[in-house]
Amino acid sequence: MKATNNFDECQVFMRAGSFDMYKGSLKDCPIIIKKYYSFSVKNYDIANSCRHLAYKDIAIGSSMSAHRNVLKVLGCCLETELPIIVYEFGGTxxxxxxxxxxxxxxxxxxxxxxxxxxxxxxxxxxxxxxxxxxxxxxxxxxxxxxxxxxxxxxxxxxxxxxxxxxxxxxxxxxxxxxxxxxxxxxxxxxxxxxxxxxxxxxxxxxxxxxxxxxxxxxxxxxxxxxxxxxxxxxxxxxxxxxxxxxxxxxxxxxxxxxxxxxxxxxxxxxxxxxxxxxxxxxxxxxxx
Missing domain, CATH: 1.10.510.10 (Transferase(Phosphotransferase) domain 1)
Known part of the structure; x- marks a missing residue:
């Protein structure tokens, strides 16, 4: 939350069908945060689909992070309704x-x-x-x-x-x-x-x-x-x-x-x- 100033809309640089990507900062280092749309949880089927996408994104994205031309996953938060993923800063x-x-x-x-x-x-x-x-x-x-x-x-x-x-x-x-x-x-x-x-x-x-x-x-x-x-x-x-x-x-x-x-x-x-x-x-x- 703090890394994006409580997910400030001004920090969004990419909107997709199921998530937003934010510019953020962690210990004075720039990062990117992907937040899947929380409004989707109102519909169980859509929420399940988004959750499945997010977990697969984390699993495969983490395994692919060894490649220099893949945005590196630094970590994730699983305590929210839908997972939040933290990446290296790779530009906007x-x-x-x-x-x-x-x-x-x-x-x-x-x-x-x-x-x-x-x-x-x-x-x-x-x-x-x-x-x-x-x-x-x-x-x-x-x-x-x-x-x-x-x-x-x-x-x-x-x-x-x-x-x-x-x-x-x-x-x-x-x-x-x-x-x-x-x-x-x-x-x-x-x-x-x-x-x-x-x-x-x-x-x-x-x-x-x-x-x-x-x-x-x-x-x-x-x-x-x-x-x-x-x-x-x-x-x-x-x-x-x-x-x-x-x-x-x-x-x-x-x-x-x-x-x-x-x-x-x-x-x-x-x-x-x-x-x-x-x-x-x-x-x-x-x-x-």
Whole structure:
């Protein structure tokens, strides 16, 4: 309570469907606090759902905190109606914010992509059973003042049963980021995250969220055929002067198309995606 000045509304920097995120301070050190909406407890089913999200967020988020590109869990309070989670301070900017994303040069965007791919690959491979995030969107990526990306919000994660390649899943997802298999049935694999990540890569390319882009251009969707030079953010084009970067833009687009394949078997794994992005990033010699 004291860390956020009794959850002062002025300290809120992010509102989501089931929680608020606050800037706070603990022993003169900045922190972030996630508070799930307490009004939900008036409805038992909703409260139970929120409580389940919160506990899963704590459990998986804590296990993922070893990765440098995941917002580190420092602790939690379980004495409240719904759990409260305390994190390291990782900044208050989100990838969804156009004023945050648009000015970033190509190398910085490539680093963000590489780092997030590493975090998602870790989620898929570092535990006894693969875990699917199910909510890879620009709303779940926070950036610090040096534009280092941190993945957040593990409450919607689901693990694949031992010995299985897919898991039954009835989650409702946003059409902009949900893989096609969500709308064809309810069995998904890690490749659903690959698709969502492909949409995120596309946003890094165009410099704004897909929702904003489609609204501005009166489109319902961004097709593969749209991945021509005119869709690339002008900031990238004006800052991309050396030949290798032009080649990388083509390689990046190809990777986006592979991630967005409607056939999940044709999508690369997140480990493959991470390796390709690391190779692109390492080949750049110019500073940020």
């Amino acid at each position: 900017k989100f990838l969804k914010d156009k004023e945050c994303l648009s000015p970033l040069p190509w190398k910085c965007r490539l680093k963000i992509a590489r780092d997030l791919a590493s975090a998602i690959a870790y989620l898929h491979t570092a535990f006894p059973r693969p875990i699917i995030h199910r909510d890879i969107t620009p709303h779940t990526v926070i950036l610090n003042r040096n534009n280092v990306a941190k993945l957040i919000d593990f409450g919607r994660c689901i693990s694949i049963p031992r010995g299985e390649s897919h898991v039954e899943d009835g989650l409702r997802v946003t059409s902009f980021y949900g893989a096609p298999e969500y709308f064809k049935g309810n069995r998904i694999s890690e490749k659903a995250d690959v698709y969502s990540f492909g949409r995120l890569l596309l946003e890094l390319l165009i410099g704004e969220t897909l929702y904003d882009f489609c609204k501005k251009h009166n489109k319902r969707w961004v097709e593969h055929k749209d991945l021509s030079s005119d869709i690339v953010d002008s900031i990238i084009l004006t800052s991309t002067n050396i030949e290798i970067e032009q080649e990388q833009l083509l390689d990046f687009k190809t990777l986006v198309i592979r991630c967005l394949s409607t056939d999940e078997e044709q999508r690369p794994t997140m480990i493959e995606v991470g390796k390709q992005l690391s190779k692109m990033y390492q080949s750049l010699q110019s500073p940020h």
